[in-house]
Amino acid sequence: MNVLTSAVLHLDDVTRVHGDGVLAVNALRGVTFTARPGELVAVMGPSGSGKSTLLNLAGGLDTPSTGRVVIEGTDLNTLDGAGRARVRRTSVGYVFQDYNLIPALTAAENVALPRELDGDSRRDAREAALVALERVGITELADRFPDEMSGGQQQRVAIARAVVGERRLILADEPTGALDTETGEEVLRVLRDFCDAGAAGVLVTHEARHAAWADRVVYLRDGLVVDESGASVGVGAQVLR
Numbered sequence: 676m677n678v679l680t681s682a683v684l685h686l687d688d689v690t691r692v693h694g695d696g697v698l699a700v701n702a703l704r705g706v707t708f709t710a711r712p713g714e715l716v717a718v719m720g721p722s723g724s725g726k727s728t729l730l731n732l733a734g735g736l737d738t739p740s741t742g743r744v745v746i747e748g749t750d751l752n753t754l755d756g757a758g759r760a761r762v763r764r765t766s767v768g769y770v771f772q773d774y775n776l777i778p779a780l781t782a783a784e785n786v787a788l789p790r791e792l793d794g795d796s797r798r799d800a801r802e803a804a805l806v807a808l809e810r811v812g813i814t815e816l817a818d819r820f821p822d823e824m825s826g827g828q829q830q831r832v833a834i835a836r837a838v839v840g841e842r843r844l845i846l847a848d849e850p851t852g853a854l855d856t857e858t859g860e861e862v863l864r865v866l867r868d869f870c871d872a873g874a875a876g877v878l879v880t881h882e883a884r885h886a887a888w889a890d891r892v893v894y895l896r897d898g899l900v901v902d903e904s905g906a907s908v909g910v911g912a913q914v915l916r
């Protein structure tokens with residue numbers, strides 16, 4: 676099968692230079708990367724290796740200097756800013772270390788927001804939010820505000836917000852960084868479940884233990900993919916599940 680039609684995310688020989696002249700930094704230097712439906716791919720590497728740059732490009736928040744980013748068959752280079760924003764709203768969900776929930780909105784309202792921004796009626800958006808909250812196992816917290824929830828519960832809300840409306844690409848940047856070990860593992864299990872149900876996930880992490888939930892690990896150094904491991908980590912993921 677053609678990689679561009681089978682992949683949810685495909686980066687094709689992508690470079691990204693930040694700044695110019697003597698201050699130019701080659702954050703990515705020709706990276707090819709694919710995440711397919713059902714797959715959770717961990718991205719690891721030292722500080723400054725290009726992990727955040729890769730995630731920002733993957734989500735259409737940044738544009739490559741050269742190369743292509745293709746999401747669900749659409750080459751983002753062919754879109755204008757509004758087109759990229761639409762792909763972000765409909766195909767891509769982000770999960771951040773610090774949850775990024777809106778404090779004045781309840782869990783259901785936070786999750787419903789992307790749907791409302793995309794034109795759903797308030798009622799349809801709430802219905803979609805309740806489905807997403809059920810999938811992360813916290814329906815009963817729908818009407819609580821973020822400061823009435825634990826960190827792990829807030830991160831589940833953030834994951835529900837990332838997937839609401841059938842978005843199929845989940846980009847997670849150190850999603851367990853603010854959580855204790857046990858809660859962090861529960862959050863990774865939720866991410867894993869979404870990928871098992873057909874989404875594609877990209878998980879940036881510093882911890883090998885967390886990368887064990889992934890099907891593959893891609894190691895970056897100085898803006899290049901220096902190693903990719905599949906089989907052994909895949910076995911780890913099977914054991915953990």
Ligand SMILES: Nc1ncnc2c1ncn2[C@@H]1O[C@H](COP(=O)(O)OP(=O)(O)OP(=O)(O)O)[C@@H](O)[C@H]1O
Pocket residue numbers: 693694700701702720721722723724725726727728729
């Ligand atoms: N907006 C920017 N302007 C200039 N340089 C940048 C910018 N963003 C990133 N860089 C540089 O690009 C390189 C890659 O940065 P990036 O944030 O992608 O790395 P990272 O692997 O995510 O690091 P960390 O683990 O510390 O978050 C680094 O040298 C960084 O200093």
